[in-house]
Every structure is written in structure tokens, then in C-alpha cells.
Amino acid sequence: MTSRQTRNRDRADRGIPEATVARLPVYLRALHALQERGVSTVSSEELAAAAGVNSAKLRKDLSHLGSYGTRGVGYEVEYLVYQISRELGLTQDWVVAIIGVGNLGRALAGYGGFASRGFRVAGLLDADEAIVGQEIAGMPVEHIDRLEDVIAERGVSIAVIATPAAAAQSVCDRVVAAGVTSVLNFAPVVLSVPDGVDVRKVDLSIELQILAFHEQRKAGGPGGYEAAGDGDRPSETAQYVEAVEL
């Protein structure tokens, strides 16, 4: 099964830079859009524009997968879609479980962007008895007690954690113990996992905070108004509550 590992792909494939991997889905999306418009061939310049990157960067990124372009012409859209999909592992189906069916979990369960890319949501789990049994996006919410069973029975390989922060680490421990090695975490905590397990984090408020930083910068430096520097230290900030519900 793992026989022909590094067969084709001479030096490509081994060690595709992370930064490149992170951009491949963006290229893929742009390519799909072109495909729908009936475009069959695209230059690095055009595709780069559609993806919002520099064309040299795009070419270098693609060169990591192999040489799939034709000089003087560009890239064949359909073929490139296939190559990137394959590289990203989207030619196979991935079985996903969503743990935590609050507002966000619900949104994720109904998100069309998953199913269309080979991600099959095979389980919705929650600890809240009031939610268990409800049907969300055509699928019943199951009790968190069944977590290990669901993972084993349905071959879940990716866990999406959308629980409150307080529950996230223990849920994570359980899915990892059950054999899951890829976790997508929406809870606002840093999860610790053993080596060999990948965790990616999506944090809705971190992005806003980064925007706020730049926005403030445009308006003229941090603490620009009122006492800047080491003024009164507020003691009211302690009322932040991390137990936000997702």
C-alpha cells in the first residue's frame, strides 16, 4: 500500500514548503472559477492575479509539484486542477467529525465548501442533552459519549473541534487517543498534542485583533489618544471570560 511512495516526482513532492501548501487551495479555487467560465488555458500572470499573488511566486509554487506548464502558452486549467487536487489529497474522501454543535458547529455542518472538496461530515457530536437528537443539515446530533465509537465505526480521520474553550483540550485528547491525527480547532485555546498529530487553528477573533492593530496604525500609532505609555494600569481587564460559547 505504501509501496510506491516516492516513485515519480524526482525531487519535487519531497518537502513542499508550508507556505506553498497554504496557497495551493487558493490556486485551486481560482482554477475552478476559470473552469466554470470555460477557460481551458491560463498563464501564470493571469492565475496569479486571480489568486492575489505575485506571478513568480505562483510559478515557483507550481514548480514544486512538477513541471505542468507549457512555455509560451501557460497551464492547462483542467490538468492543473487535477494535479493540485491530487497533491492536496482531495482526490480521496476524508471523513470528518464535528464536535461541538453550537452556532459555529452548526454553520460548519451546513457549509457547502466542505462537501464539494471531498470532506464528508460523518458525525456531529455534542455534550448538551438539549441538542443531542436534533437534526442539523440532515444529520442527527449524537452524544459525545459515542465519540470513540463514531470515530472507529465511520473511519473518521479529521476532527473539527468547535466546543467551548474549556472542553476543547479534553475532547482533543480523546480524539487523539481514538487514533485521529488531524485536528482543526476553532476553540480559542492552544491545544497540546503528541508528535505526529497535526493541529490547525482557526480563530475568529485573532484576525479581528490583527485588523485592529493595523487600523490603529493608520489612525496614528497605538494609544495615540489619551495617556500613552505607562499610565494607569486598568484592573478591570480581569473580567475577560474565556468560556465563550461556540
Added chain:
Amino acid sequence: MTSRQTRNRDRADRGIPEATVARLPVYLRALHALQERGVSTVSSEELAAAAGVNSAKLRKDLSHLGSYGTRGVGYEVEYLVYQISRELGLTQDWVVAIIGVGNLGRALAGYGGFASRGFRVAGLLDADEAIVGQEIAGMPVEHIDRLEDVIAERGVSIAVIATPAAAAQSVCDRVVAAGVTSVLNFAPVVLSVPDGVDVRKVDLSIELQILAFHEQRKAGGPGGYEAAGDGDRPSETAQYVEAVEL
């Protein structure tokens, strides 16, 4: 208003690396957790562990804001919270409008992590007549026609776009024309904006695709099974639909 731009802050502040800015919210969160546990002082080693980073990196990051630590002791939690908050611009309130009140927009409207960090949701807008008028998280959904009015009247400075992909660019153009210079985009498209406008993107499916890539890697190379390389090029991939509803 832009008068005292680069005033205080000698060499700090100017040019805090992006990578550092992106980590500050994580540190802040870890610090809040410590604060709740009554910890008043923390070493770089401890805080780094809580934030999931290397301690040297943490110290270097913090050094960009100034020297707020005490050698031999560590950092005073409360003071550091204040300094980071100030640097990120969280000591002032930011007025946010959420455009697109589908599943995701609803989840965002109810997300506790915004309000607790100085982000005030002052408007929910949607084009769907069936949704307009509904009350979400204690706030009425208004018609998208009122977008410019809402932005102007309430002083919206950050727009959160959670519309379907097809609507995102035109919504973006409108908020930018109305004077907004910070956009958080959840729609799966690359938005183009004039210079001076910041766009950050949160893409739920991109993260999954990155996980899939690594997961596949663990299992033994891309396309490891079946015809690898340049086999049959599927023509069915064209049925991807980008008009996912958010």
C-alpha cells in the same frame, strides 16, 4: 487626528513584524487565563509554554513592544496584558458590521469572543428579505440597502463579510467606498481592494485542505494508491460550485 503619529516609542512600535503581531493575540489570551488563575507574574518560559511557542521567540516578540520584563523575575501579568492590548488597539472600541447573516454570520453575531475584546457589533445586514427584520443575538437584521447609512451613522470601522462568494466583491467595494479600511472576509474569494485597505481572510475549507495534505503525507505520498502521476484527467471536477452559502 494624525498629528502625533510617531511620537513616543523610540525604536519599538515602528515595524513590529507581521509574524509577531499575529502572535500577540495568542499571548494575550494566555495571559488572561493566567490572570483568572490569580497569577501575577510569569516568566517567558511559562508564558511561552502556555502559548505554544519557543521562549526565545516570545521574548523577542515582546521586546518589540518595549522592555516590559524584569530580569530574574519575569513579566507582570496585568501590566503585560495592558501593554499588548494597547499595542493591538484593544483599549479602544471598534465598531463592526457583519454583512451576510447566513449560518456563519449568525454564529459570528453571537460569538462572545468579539464583545469581550472591544469589538462591538453595531450592524447586521443581509439581502434576503426573509432574514431582514429577524432578531439575531438581540439585534435586528437590516437590509443591505442601508449599508452605507449604517456605516456612516454608527461609525463602522471594520466590515465582516460573510456573504456568498458571488456577492462578496460588490459588498466589499461598497464598504470601501463608504470609508471602511479594514475588512475581514469569510467568503471564499480573493477580494481586490485599493491600497490602504486591509483585508484578512478566514477560510474554513482551506485549513481542512492543508490538514488533508499532511494527513495524506503521513499515509504515504500523494496519489499513493491507484494511478499516480499523469493518468486519466477527470472531467467531473468541473461540477464544483463556488456559490456556497455562508
Added chain:
DNA sequence: AAGCCTTTGTGAATACATGCACGAAGTCAC
């Protein structure tokens, strides 16, 4: 079939980020 034109793929230069390792600066005990 020869030459022109376009566009790729990549070497080299630059910029950015990470992590080590250690001197400097402070605290605490006595």
C-alpha cells in the same frame, strides 16, 4: 524550417523569521 514571440522554470539576491547562546540586569538570601 527558420526565426520571432510568449511564457515557463529557476539561479541568485534579498528580505524575513526562528532559535541558540550568552552577557547584562535585576532579585533574594544572608
Added chain:
DNA sequence: GTGACTTCGTGCATGTATTCACAAAGGCTT
């Protein structure tokens, strides 16, 4: 006050990512 000890702040080396710029490669026209 003095010395031992802890921990910060940072110079330097290493690694990673981006961008430029151009030669090599192919198609297209005549």
C-alpha cells in the same frame, strides 16, 4: 552590601520565503 542565582534582551547564525531577472523551451507565423 556582597555574592549567587534567575531570567530577560539581543547579537549571530541558520533556515525559510519572496522577488527579480533571464536563459531555455515551446508554439506560431511566414
